[in-house]
Amino acid sequence: MSELLTTLSKKIEVDTIIRDTFDKVVVLRFGRASDLTCLQQDHILSKAARDVSKFATVALVDVDSEDIQVYIKYFDITLIPSTVFFFNAHHMKMDYGTADHTKWIGAFLSKQDFIDVVEAIFRGAMKGKLIVNSPLPPERIPKFQILYKDV
Template sequence: MGSVLLPTLRLKSEVDAAIRDTLDKVLVLRFGRATDATCLHLDDILDKSSWDISKFAMVALVDMDSEEIQVYIDYFDITLVPATIFFFNAHHMKMDSGTPDHTKWIGSFSSKQDFIDVVEFYGRSS
């Protein structure tokens, strides 16, 4: 999608495996579209941050336009993009981002450091 370095998941089985197999690290899944400007901005931030967080987190992009991914779109009620969802040891992590929706982060982060701060917080609280 928006990054050469970050894996892009297009199949339900790929998302299932990422959630199931990412152990002792925060898994960050960005649901979005390669044609969306906000997604591209977020992808740039995620890409630039991936090395800094690699010891305690893994980031993957999820292609919302893939037919197989729709089960996750429905389950997490993703209507706005990008939507970023966090997992730890196969468990969905709820978050308080100041909005009524505690299941995901909607939109981009302001900066690389803002994203790193959120992931570090979840890495410590896991």
């Protein structure tokens, strides 16, 4: 399924899609094609890509690419898949009721959950907001225990 979505493996490709996409949400899934949870996420993203195409562009980013590591560090991507959102070159954040508002961690439970999140980001962005509240109930948001080593 992920072959239906564009895969980016160079920093310039990521820079370009973020910088040159106007009035649409840019959805970047950071992960690897060999990971089971990434495959689940890719399946949902590819099924929904057409439905959100009027207001969003979806692409996959290969976390193993050496050229992408600047983004991995910047967005602190330690768990995959991690999905990051942009609108008119601005990083869009969403309050999921978790400590991290910068990205969605894990796979969406359904195609509709993904569509609802992207639509909420788009509507908020059109109103000039850089952070929006999640439209999903807490039980539909994956929970991860983040363990800090050597703190």
